[in-house]
Amino acid sequence: MLEIKCPYCGLRDEEEFGCGGEAHIARPLADNPISDKDFADYLFYRDNPKGLFLERWRHSAGCRRWFNVARDTVSHQILEVYPMGAKPSTKAGRAAYEASWRRQSPAEAAARNIPQKTRKTSTSKR
Amino acid sequence: MAESNIDRGVRALRDRKKHYSIFSLARQARNYHQGWQQAWRHAEPKAEYDAIIIGGGGHGLATAYYLASVHNMTNIAVIEKGWLGGGNTGRNTTIIRSNYLWDESASIYEHAMKLWEGLAQDLNFNIMFSQRGVLTIAHSEHELKEMSRRVHAIRLNGIDSDILSPEEIKKFVPIMNMDQNIRYPVMGGFLQKRGGTARHDAVAWGYARAADDMGVDIIQNCEVTGLRRQGRRIVGVETTKGLIKSRKVGCVVAGHSSILADMAGIRMPIASRPLQALVSEPIKPILDTVIMSNAVHMYISQSDKGEMVLGAGVDKYNSYAQRGSFPVPEHMLAAAVELFPVLSRLRMLRHWGGIVDTCPDASPIISRTDIDGLYFNCGWGTGGFKATPGSGHVFADLIANDRPNDIAAPYALSRFETGLLIDEHGAAGVAH
Numbered sequence: 131m132l133e134i135k136c137p138y139c140g141l142r143d144e145e146e147f148g149c150g151g152e153a154h155i156a157r158p159l160a161d162n163p164i165s166d167k168d169f170a171d172y173l174f175y176r177d178n179p180k181g182l183f184l185e186r187w188r189h190s191a192g193c194r195r196w197f198n199v200a201r202d203t204v205s206h207q208i209l210e211v212y213p214m215g216a217k218p219s220t221k222a223g224r225a226a227y228e229a230s231w232r233r234q235s236p237a238e239a240a241a242r243n244i245p246q247k248t249r250k251t252s253t254s255k256r
Numbered sequence: 257m258a259e260s261n262i263d264r265g266v267r268a269l270r271d272r273k274k275h276y277s278i279f280s281l282a283r284q285a286r287n288y289h290q291g292w293q294q295a296w297r298h299a300e301p302k303a304e305y306d307a308i309i310i311g312g313g314g315h316g317l318a319t320a321y322y323l324a325s326v327h328n329m330t331n332i333a334v335i336e337k338g339w340l341g342g343g344n345t346g347r348n349t350t351i352i353r354s355n356y357l358w359d360e361s362a363s364i365y366e367h368a369m370k371l372w373e374g375l376a377q378d379l380n381f382n383i384m385f386s387q388r389g390v391l392t393i394a395h396s397e398h399e400l401k402e403m404s405r406r407v408h409a410i411r412l413n414g415i416d417s418d419i420l421s422p423e424e425i426k427k428f429v430p431i432m433n434m435d436q437n438i439r440y441p442v443m444g445g446f447l448q449k450r451g452g453t454a455r456h457d458a459v460a461w462g463y464a465r466a467a468d469d470m471g472v473d474i475i476q477n478c479e480v481t482g483l484r485r486q487g488r489r490i491v492g493v494e495t496t497k498g499l500i501k502s503r504k505v506g507c508v509v510a511g512h513s514s515i516l517a518d519m520a521g522i523r524m525p526i527a528s529r530p531l532q533a534l535v536s537e538p539i540k541p542i543l544d545t546v547i548m549s550n551a552v553h554m555y556i557s558q559s560d561k562g563e564m565v566l567g568a569g570v571d572k573y574n575s576y577a578q579r580g581s582f583p584v585p586e587h588m589l590a591a592a593v594e595l596f597p598v599l600s601r602l603r604m605l606r607h608w609g610g611i612v613d614t615c616p617d618a619s620p621i622i623s624r625t626d627i628d629g630l631y632f633n634c635g636w637g638t639g640g641f642k643a644t645p646g647s648g649h650v651f652a653d654l655i656a657n658d659r660p661n662d663i664a665a666p667y668a669l670s671r672f673e674t675g676l677l678i679d680e681h682g683a684a685g686v687a688h
């Protein structure tokens with residue numbers, strides 16, 4: 131049985147939690163042209179590493195809040211727990227974040243580009 | 257060179273010796289069973305093959321068998337990192353049925369069912385296929401309604417399926433608790449009479465022996481560590497026994513599919529999760545059919561040895577450790593004991609997990625990839641044992657002809673782009 135340290139409630143048994151799978155998947159925005167193939171990356175394709183995995187968990191039978199967990203899928207050891215919106219802070223966690231294929235996926239690039247695009251259109255005088 | 261009469265005679269003699277029958281059993285018994293031969297050779301890898309199958313589970317071995325027997329491709333190898341059937345093939349609860357909702361599923365699982373029905377003869381191996389029936393029970397009004405819709409759809413596909421009332425269930429399974437005031441009251445069910453079980457190890461061994469007989473090299477204790485490419489084409493596999501060349505490679509590695517895909521620089525829509533099962537101490541026969549409950553993720557049968565075989569739902573988080581989390585079997589056992597009070601004092605002898613390859617639509621992937629000559633057969637998740645012969649049969653066809661047949665075509669990876677999913681999740685609940 132895993133013991134997971136909810137950032138809001140402290141150490142609790144695994145049974146109180148729900149697992150939301152891979153963390154840090156950015157949603158491509160509607161006004162971004164993206165192919166069906168790339169959209170499938172966002173919708174269906176998942177990182178599934180044997181080793182350190184960054185995933186979302188929810189304390190569903192407790193405070194019901196979401197957070198991130200860096201967990202090893204072989205030893206089940208939890209390396210760190212960090213809030214939604216944050217990136218992992220341990221060295222191994224950061225390396226796993228950078229190494230994920232998703233950092234290169236067009237779907238994620240599309241999601242990242244949107245703020246730049248809006249910035250551009252607001253400054254350019256077109 | 258043509259085979260001489262003498263060669264042919266020697267081969268016939270050897271084949272006869274290898275053939276399993278009541279006579280060979282009697283003959284061996286006379287010699288205190290000292291004369292049994294190895295069922296398959298311990299092959300060492302050749303430098304090159306016409307095709308390589310990665311993964312010596314049931315699906316990989318069946319693929320090799322049909323490549324040799326149907327497509328005359330005998331210069332092929334099966335590469336297994338551990339021992340044959342040591343993956344999910346040897347860890348599952350062996351439920352076989354073909355009562356799926358969607359046409360695409362009906363067509364592949366029924367294809368498998370037809371092959372199961374003649375498999376022991378085809379392989380000359382007793383796979384202990386037992387069509388003892390599979391009864392799926394409903395615990396709510398809603399489930400019952402959904403069930404009758406499913407039964408009609410299944411019947412339209414020509415697959416046997418009958419609704420059973422609580423009274424009929426009581427007669428069919430006397431040990432089931434039919435009290436309506438329990439946590440999971442049994443309100444009805446549906447039965448596939450042709451469903452049942454088979455001995456999982458025997459399926460792997462039978463396919464291995466029959467494939468080996470046709471010249472297929474079965475290489476155990478050999479892990480694939482890399483996939484060698486030349487541009488967009490596969491040219492070989494790197495293994496712990498060195499590089500083995502081949503221009504056709506089929507990956508049938510279940511829970512490790514994402515790892516193999518990664519070696520080729522491609523991805524899979526798969527999450528690897530533990531699925532757990534337990535067996536009890538052997539007892540006198542009390543259950544002569546298979547019972548499944550989707551609502552409580554419980555399924556139960558009794559093995560020929562007398563052990564009660566119980567399976568649970570899939571764990572909620574990814575894992576490659578072949579053990580599961582404790583709350584999952586606990587939840588299942590609580591429901592099992594309520595439904596079958598006779599089990600309450602039974603001791604469990606063994607408990608294990610297998611890493612299953614779950615797919616977003618709970619249907620398998622049988623597909624070409626962006627790499628020429630590289631094929632994947634995976635995503636069977638919690639319920640692929642029943643498909644073993646059908647899966648191997650259509651996958652062999654895909655590899656031999658480099659195009660999917662009608663049964664395999666809907667299972668291409670492209671469905672995740674087109675949206676033509678085969679969503680058996682809602683339909684089957686758990687898909688064992």
Ligand SMILES: Cc1cc2nc3c(=O)[nH]c(=O)nc-3n(C[C@H](O)[C@H](O)[C@H](O)COP(=O)(O)OP(=O)(O)OC[C@H]3O[C@@H](n4cnc5c(N)ncnc54)[C@H](O)[C@@H]3O)c2cc1C
Pocket residue numbers: 310311312313314315316335336337338339340341342343344345346347348349350351352478479480481508509510511512531532533567608609610611612636637638639640641642643688
């Ligand atoms: C507890 C449990 C209960 C189940 N119950 C049922 C059931 O009742 N009915 C049903 O239909 N299905 C059931 N299933 C699902 C079923 O077991 C699987 O879908 C099916 O057996 C998969 O067969 P396979 O040959 O594809 O995979 P496996 O038997 O897992 O074979 C894959 C093989 O690939 C090998 N491999 C992996 N990586 C490498 C590598 N790098 N190099 C070489 N070899 C490698 C592995 O060692 C393994 O032997 C159950 C599964 C589990 C775990």
Ligand SMILES: [Zn+2]
Pocket residue numbers: 136137138139140189192193194195
């Ligand atoms: Zn909490």
